[in-house]
Amino acid sequence: MAKLKKGTRCTVCKSKGEKEKAVVFLPHHRLALCKKHFIQWFEKRVEKTIKEFRMFSKKDRILVAVSGGKDSLALWNALTRLGYEADGFYIDLGIDQYSDDSKKLALEFADRIGRTLHIVSLKEEIAPIPAIDKITDRPACSACGTVKRYYMNRYAKQLGYSIIATGHNLDDEAAVLFGNTLHWNIDYLKRQYPVLWEEGGFIRKVKPLCKITEKESALYAFFNNIEYIEYECPFSEGASSIEYKELLSSLEEKHPGTKLQFYTNFLKKMYPILKEYQERQKDQLKVCKICGEPSFTEICSVCKLKEKVQNISQKH
Ligand code: AMP
Ligand code: FES
Ligand code: ZN
Ligand code: ZN
Helix, strand or coil: CCCCCCCCECHHHHHCCCCCECCEEEHHHCEEECHHHHHHHHHHHHHHHHHHCCCCCCCCEEEEECCCCHHHHHHHHHHHHCCCEEEEEEEECCCHHHHHHHHHHHHHHHHHHCCCEEEEEHHHHCCCHHHHHHHCCCCHHHHHHHHHHHHHHHHHHHCCCCEEECCCCHHHHHHHHHHHHHCCCHHHHCCCCCEECCECCECEEECCCCCCCHHHHHHHHHHCCCCCCCCCCHHHCCCHHHHHHHHHHHHHHHCCCHHHHHHHHHHHHHHHHHHHHHHCCHHHCEECCCCCCEECCCCCHHHHHHHHHHHHHHHC
């Protein structure tokens, strides 16, 4: 976060004739804010994003995918404070200490805000991530992403929610966009939007923090005394998205607003072109022969993975 000059006053307080000192400076918004007005600014920005992309309304039942990290807990907190009907969903990935710690924090937070946290254990559903990592050639994170998306979709439907909200922030989205553009990965680019509408067995997925930076969500969590898991998953080491994030952050430091512009201009200028292309490919979606979930192939990737796990455990 850019340095705050000593003695700077909160922009909002100043406009009201008050003299509260600022504790945060947001250079790309040209705002210096006190704690109270930062929290207000954050929640207003989330609300504005929800409305801009017509993500959901106060009548919808929302399931927040909670990892125990700052973003998803900040999101859950903001949604409930804004008056949305939002429960949590935690997938226990079985990654030793990391999963134990993050589950504990997610449960404590659910208790604090008095909302339900649904928990699914990967060990019971298929196998824990360290075991999946051993039997697949792909990096653990990529198999993990597939499995997470699958169970989020399946359980949200089963539990009667109409929307899944994830804590992806602007840094996540800009880094993924950067990687997908670098490789001209059109199939991923055409799906990179803050709302993916429900279709053919997929439930609606939304990212209400897509215009909030990682630092802003960490500050929001800090100011609200939200305890979150501060270390990364042990499998995330060396992921290219971390390099892209660093690259974009160094650009951001020199030119505040770069990340936001890169991302929002993609949404405004490039996404509509890709969407048209996507419309023409929609009929390729099938239903998995084994589990009945939507899939682009006859048997979905999670069922294939399950078969692999079963075959291996039979051999041992
Ligand atoms: P990540 O892929 O770890 O950057 O996480 C992106 C988003 O996915 C988080 O903000 C959460 O909303 C969701 N998520 C990640 N891990 C889990 C988990 N174990 N259980 C439920 N949701 C998760
Ligand atoms: Fe899935 Fe790290 S959170 S592999
Ligand atoms: Zn103020
Ligand atoms: Zn399947």
